Each structure stands twice: as structure tokens, then as C-alpha cells.
Amino acid sequence: MSNNRVSRRQFLGYTLTGVGGFMAAGMLMPMVRFAVDPILQQHEGGDFVLTDQAVADITEEPVRVDFTFEQTDAWYVSEATSSAWVYKEGDKLIALSPVCKHLGCTVNWAGDPEHPTQFFCPCHAGRYEKNGQNIAGTPPLGPLDEYDVREQDGFVAIGVVKENTLVV
Amino acid sequence: MHFIGKEINQYLSQQEYVDTAVVPLLPLDLSATGMKLSAGASEYLHSLTALLEKQFKGRILLLPPISYAKIANRQRIADEITEELKQTAFKHVFYLTTDSEWRTIESLKNVLWLPAIPIEDMDQSFKKSVMEDQLRQVLPLFTKEWSHHS
Numbered sequence: 001m002s003n004n005r006v007s008r009r010q011f012l013g014y015t016l017t018g019v020g021g022f023m024a025a026g027m028l029m030p031m032v033r034f035a036v037d038p039i040l041q042q043h044e045g046g047d048f049v050l051t052d053q054a055v056a057d058i059t060e061e062p063v064r065v066d067f068t069f070e071q072t073d074a075w076y077v078s079e080a081t082s083s084a085w086v087y088k089e090g091d092k093l094i095a096l097s098p099v100c101k102h103l104g105c106t107v108n109w110a111g112d113p114e115h116p117t118q119f120f121c122p123c124h125a126g127r128y129e130k131n132g133q134n135i136a137g138t139p140p141l142g143p144l145d146e147y148d149v150r151e152q153d154g155f156v157a158i159g160v161v162k163e164n165t166l167v168v
Numbered sequence: 169m170h171f172i173g174k175e176i177n178q179y180l181s182q183q184e185y186v187d188t189a190v191v192p193l194l195p196l197d198l199s200a201t202g203m204k205l206s207a208g209a210s211e212y213l214h215s216l217t218a219l220l221e222k223q224f225k226g227r228i229l230l231l232p233p234i235s236y237a238k239i240a241n242r243q244r245i246a247d248e249i250t251e252e253l254k255q256t257a258f259k260h261v262f263y264l265t266t267d268s269e270w271r272t273i274e275s276l277k278n279v280l281w282l283p284a285i286p287i288e289d290m291d292q293s294f295k296k297s298v299m300e301d302q303l304r305q306v307l308p309l310f311t312k313e314w315s316h317h318s
Contacts, residue, residue: 066296081296103169103178103185103226122311123227124185139185 048157055151062087062109067158084147084158085109096132097145097161131166143167169229179229189258192217192233193265209266209284219303242269246276260313
């Protein structure tokens with residue numbers, strides 16, 4: 001026989017260590033996975049919704065662009081429609097949220113004939129400059145929110161809402 | 169604003185700005201022949217009021233629809249809701265309905281009667297443009313009322 005014979009005691013030792021190792025790993029692996037999960041979590045920053053508005057048709061005049069996304073309210077999943085006011089500043093696309101910062105009405109571009117180059121809120125006559133800056137003396141206390149926006153295959157894609165970055 | 173707990177809190181703190189109540193009046197017809205039409209009208213009224221609320225969120229409080237059987241006494245409903253609304257600070261109250269019988273009730277002001285459009289078979293984008301057309305007919309009535317009394 002060969003000279004490195006495995007004794008019965010050694011064989012049992014190896015087997016038990018091996019099996020025990022697998023069992024320990026089986027318990028530890030999920031724990032480790034749970035512990036590091038927050039790091040592995042994918043960030044959905046690239047959550048852009050494609051609209052049917054061609055970028056080529058966008059001018060310096062804000063136009064309303066609608067987009068739909070799924071909205072979950074407890075168990076109720078519905079398709080929600082939102083819109084944005086999109087215009088070009090030079091070559092840069094800009095999308096502003098139409099939600100009035102006063103009490104949440106929907107603002108319109110040139111909604112007031114007396115101020116054709118401003119956003120107008122019909123509820124309490126709030127007004128905003130084209131870049132979303134609220135006009136002093138009208139009810140809103142802050143500028144309109146902004147959307148992340150980009151061009152995708154020639155169409156406007158709208159991302160997450162963020163605070164206005166155009167107003168200094 | 170919607171008639172839900174969270175937004176009522178906001179309403180209570182901003183009553184001076186939210187001066188208009190919107191009450192949808194919804195007839196129920198549960199007979200085998202009338203049910204489909206009634207449901208379609210309900211869907212239409214619901215979409216329209218939801219759009220209206222979105223546009224004027226900061227100035228109107230959209231109450232849940234008052235639903236009644238088709239034989240209901242409209243005059244009695246009108247009196248009761250008017251009485252209830254007297255306890256509030258609303259300066260304007262609008263009633264939206266698809267039920268033509270309300271046109272005979274004289275005591276209610278600002279009843280907007282709209283013939284229901286069957287929207288159930290339309291695809292999403294067509295439905296949206298139809299409803300926005302409808303909304304555009306209603307909006308001026310609100311702004312007119314507001315500019316008269318403020």
C-alpha cells in the first residue's frame with residue numbers, strides 16, 4: 001500500500017471538517033449577502049421616460065410635453081400622466097415642472113395675456129419667469145422645479161424632478 | 169385638493185386660498201339596460217373632475233361624488249348639500265353632473281351639466297385629448313366666476 005495511509009480517525013476528521021464547512025458557509029453566505037446588500041443595490045438614476053415630442057421641434061418657446069409612468073399607491077397601480085414645459089436655451093434642453101409652488105396648481109406658459117413671456121397660475125395669479133423664477137409680489141414663494149431631461153433617439157426623455165438650478 | 173385626510177390638513181391651514189368647492193353629482197342606474205350607460209357616465213365624470221382638480225389644485229376642494237338612485241328627489245339632495253356647505257367658508261360652489269334633471273332645480277347655482285361622452289373604448293392618448301377638450305370648456309366658467317367675485 002502507499003505510505004501516506006489515511007487512518008480511520010483522520011478520514012472522519014476530514015469528512016466532518018468538510019461537511020461542517022459547507023454548513024457554516026450555507027448559513028454565513030446569506031448573512032453576508034444581506035449585510036452588503038445596500039452597496040449592491042442598483043440606483044435607478046437612469047429612469048428616463050421617453051415622450052413623443054421630437055427634439056427638433058422644440059424652440060425657445062416653452063411647449064407642454066406629456067409623459068406617462070406607473071404610479072403605485074399602496075396596492076393600487078395606475079398610469080399617471082404628468083407634463084413638463086420644455087424649451088431650448090441655446091442647444092441645451094430645459095424642462096420645468098408645471099406644478100405651482102404655491103398650492104400645487106398647474107401653471108401655463110403665457111396664460112395671462114398681459115404677461116406673454118411668463119408662466120401663469122390661474123388659481124391665485126402666481127407668475128414665474130421663463131427660467132422658473134417666481135415673481136415677487138405674487139403668491140408663490142419659490143421657483144418652479146426642474147426635470148432632468150435628455151435627448152433619446154431624437155425625442156425628449158424626462159427624468160426625475162429636482163430643485164431649480166437655473167435661478168441664481 | 170382631494171377630499172382625503174392629508175390634503176384636508178392642508179386645506180384647513182390654507183382656507184383663504186381654497187375658496188371653491190366642486191361637487192360631482194352622480195346618478196346611479198343599476199337596471200340591466202341602464203347600467204352600462206350609468207357606469208360610462210361615472211367614468212367620464214370621474215376623469216373630468218380629476219383633471220379639473222389637477223389644474224386648480226390650489227383653489228378647489230373636490231368632494232367625493234354624491235351618488236343617488238335615479239328616482240331620488242333632486243330637490244331634497246340639493247337642499248341637504250346646500251345646508252351642509254353653509255358650515256364651510258367656501259365662496260364658490262360648483263356642481264358637475266351628467267344628469268340633465270338638475271337643470272330643473274333652480275335653487276342650485278353653478279350647476280355645470282355636461283353630456284357624458286363614452287370614453288371606455290378610446291385608446292389612452294385619444295381619451296386624453298378628448299378629456300382635455302372637455303376640460304377646456306369648463307375652465308373658463310371657473311375663471312369667470314372667480315374674476316366676478318374677487
